[in-house]
Amino acid sequence: MIINGVTIDDTFAEAFGMRGTRVLITAQNLTWAYNAANAMTGFATSVIACGVEAGIEREMTPDETPDGRPGVSVLLFAMGSAVLMKQLETRLGQCVLTCPTAAAFSGIEGGDRINLGKNLRFFGDGFQISKQFGGKRYWRVPVMDGEFLTEEKTGMVRAVGGGNFLVLAESQPQALAACEAAIVAMKKLPNVIMPFPGGVVRSGSKVGSKYKTLIASTNDAFCPTLKGITRTDLSPEIESVMEIVIDGLTDKDVREATRVGIKAACELGAANGIKRISAGNYGGKLGQFQFHLREIMSGEAA
Amino acid sequence: MSALTLTLKAPLTQRVDCSPLTPDFLAGKSLSEIASIALHSGNRKLRVDALFDLTGDDSSNIIIQNSSAKLDFLGSKMQSGSLTVHGDAGSYLGFQMKKGEITVHGNAHAYAASGMAGGIMHVNGNVGDYLAAAIPGDRKGMKGGTVIITGNAGDRAGDQMRRGIVLIEGNAGAYCASRMLAGTIGVLGSVGDYAGFGMRRGTLLLFQTPKLHATLQDCGSHTLPYLKLMFKAFQALPSRFAAIDNTRVRRYAGDLACDGKGEILVFG
Numbered sequence: 001m002i003i004n005g006v007t008i009d010d011t012f013a014e015a016f017g018m019r020g021t022r023v024l025i026t027a028q029n030l031t032w033a034y035n036a037a038n039a040m041t042g043f044a045t046s047v048i049a050c051g052v053e054a055g056i057e058r059e060m061t062p063d064e065t066p067d068g069r070p071g072v073s074v075l076l077f078a079m080g081s082a083v084l085m086k087q088l089e090t091r092l093g094q095c096v097l098t099c100p101t102a103a104a105f106s107g108i109e110g111g112d113r114i115n116l117g118k119n120l121r122f123f124g125d126g127f128q129i130s131k132q133f134g135g136k137r138y139w140r141v142p143v144m145d146g147e148f149l150t151e152e153k154t155g156m157v158r159a160v161g162g163g164n165f166l167v168l169a170e171s172q173p174q175a176l177a178a179c180e181a182a183i184v185a186m187k188k189l190p191n192v193i194m195p196f197p198g199g200v201v202r203s204g205s206k207v208g209s210k211y212k213t214l215i216a217s218t219n220d221a222f223c224p225t226l227k228g229i230t231r232t233d234l235s236p237e238i239e240s241v242m243e244i245v246i247d248g249l250t251d252k253d254v255r256e257a258t259r260v261g262i263k264a265a266c267e268l269g270a271a272n273g274i275k276r277i278s279a280g281n282y283g284g285k286l287g288q289f290q291f292h293l294r295e296i297m298s299g300e301a302a
Numbered sequence: 303m304s305a306l307t308l309t310l311k312a313p314l315t316q317r318v319d320c321s322p323l324t325p326d327f328l329a330g331k332s333l334s335e336i337a338s339i340a341l342h343s344g345n346r347k348l349r350v351d352a353l354f355d356l357t358g359d360d361s362s363n364i365i366i367q368n369s370s371a372k373l374d375f376l377g378s379k380m381q382s383g384s385l386t387v388h389g390d391a392g393s394y395l396g397f398q399m400k401k402g403e404i405t406v407h408g409n410a411h412a413y414a415a416s417g418m419a420g421g422i423m424h425v426n427g428n429v430g431d432y433l434a435a436a437i438p439g440d441r442k443g444m445k446g447g448t449v450i451i452t453g454n455a456g457d458r459a460g461d462q463m464r465r466g467i468v469l470i471e472g473n474a475g476a477y478c479a480s481r482m483l484a485g486t487i488g489v490l491g492s493v494g495d496y497a498g499f500g501m502r503r504g505t506l507l508l509f510q511t512p513k514l515h516a517t518l519q520d521c522g523s524h525t526l527p528y529l530k531l532m533f534k535a536f537q538a539l540p541s542r543f544a545a546i547d548n549t550r551v552r553r554y555a556g557d558l559a560c561d562g563k564g565e566i567l568v569f570g
Binding site (some may be wrong): 037066067069103126127128129130132133134138140146147149 | 438452465484486503505525526527530531532534535562565
């Protein structure tokens with residue numbers, strides 16, 4: 001399959017079942033909503049060392065938020081419910097409770113109900129106040145700028161993490177340009193985040209290492225500087241490979257993000273040095289979900 | 303199906319306990335079965351059809367016509383459906399009500415919404431003392447739900463109230479929100495002396511600065527973001543509170559003689 005001169009590999013991305021949740025963060029203005037949300041989703045690129053993968057889903061206008069202030073919605077994903085709940089609580093406590101004017105609300109109505117501000121209320125040292133409206137409990141915690149307002153619970157759902165595709169290009173700037181274009185298009189979609197810096201990851205990994213203590217190491221088959229000395233997956237003209245990892249609330253969301261991202265990358269085409277699109281997998285043995293690139297892009301091929 | 307309508311035949315001389323006349327209790331009963339239900343009145347038992355003319359068949363939607371202030375316990379322990387009262391209601395209106403809707407086109411007497419745990423009560427008129435309060439012997443008053451009073455409320459509105467929302471569009475008497483445990487009471491008009499007396503927690507929303515006793519203390523003026531949520535929730539209510547959108551308040555906290563975690567918020 002070739003789209004605009006870009007070869008789509010006959011392979012698939014392998015993704016995992018995760019637990020996901022959404023939190024709405026509002027503040028006096030978007031700047032301060034972003035300050036809280038950026039802190040909360042910081043150091044959350046990969047579950048390997050960060051506990052959660054998190055990112056900002058989108059901005060919200062005042063008429064969309066519970067308290068009528070501007071805000072952003074944040075998605076968090078983890079491999080299990082226990083770690084997700086723990087990370088949600090610590091991140092909310094350190095990043096939103098601390099942020100001037102910020103408030104936090106549930107972003108998922110259904111699902112399993114997990115604690116949002118339920119335990120943060122104890123920061124109020126007995127001066128916290130509970131209020132129930134419309135069947136939802138909120139906490140008012142007195143803080144130095146006024147009151148920290150948070151909903152008690154949010155929803156946790158079964159989600160999909162680790163969807164991905166690789167962009168193989170003739171130069172590093174061209175690979176990055178294609179990934180930037182893909183991210184711009186993918187950020188318009190609901191229910192997904194691309195958790196790595198700027199949405200793009202350059203250090204794709206393989207399972208195992210020559211060092212006994214490491215469970216994963218650099219994916220040498222896709223390292224362009226090792227083309228001549230390893231069992232490479234790269235043809236001679238490929239000089240740079242970058243990956244976009246996608247976490248979404250459902251496999252449909254990840255599928256759609258994959259399609260939109262690859263389409264945007266392919267629009268730059270072979271003329272701009274984009275040669276191949278591939279994907280990372282583990283032979284289909286580890287993940288519950290497979291996203292076959294050619295099947296996803298079947299509607300896009302000319 | 304038309305609403306089950308009970309029209310009071312004649313003025314009452316003795317009080318009547320109407321607690322069986324709820325949608326839940328009457329569900330599935332024929333008109334003749336309903337007519338034979340005994341209602342306690344003093345030391346006597348009276349058949350429903352001795353007091354009321356009955357028409358209609360939809361017992362999930364009960365209408366009391368020509369109602370009297372001697373009809374006590376209307377909508378008591380109600381769990382579903384609706385009860386509409388044309389005329390006055392006696393004491394204990396919606397006593398320990400759990401769900402459903404009560405509408406009164408008239409006044410209600412003492413202990414309206416006492417022990418209420420859910421549902422909505424709308425009184426288009428005045429209510430007596432002890433609105434949403436605990437009856438003697440109970441330690442908690444209203445525990446949930448929404449109460450809208452378009453007129454005035456008597457003394458001790460919200461006494462020992464535990465949860466829920468009480469909105470009074472007129473004035474409230476003395477000791478409003480006394481011994482309150484939690485929940486929200488709003489009063490558009492004035493309140494009498496000793497508002498918030500013995501208040502432990504909970505919120506009293508006022509629109510006129512009340513005369514406060516010494517153990518309620520001024521905490522200054524604030525813009526509270528939670529008020530936005532609250533008034534948004536009120537927007538769906540058939541009340542003058544639905545039109546309010548103000549987050550600027552003066553906060554008085556107390557009663558410091560009783561824990562002091564309650565608050566009186568006065569809108570500027």
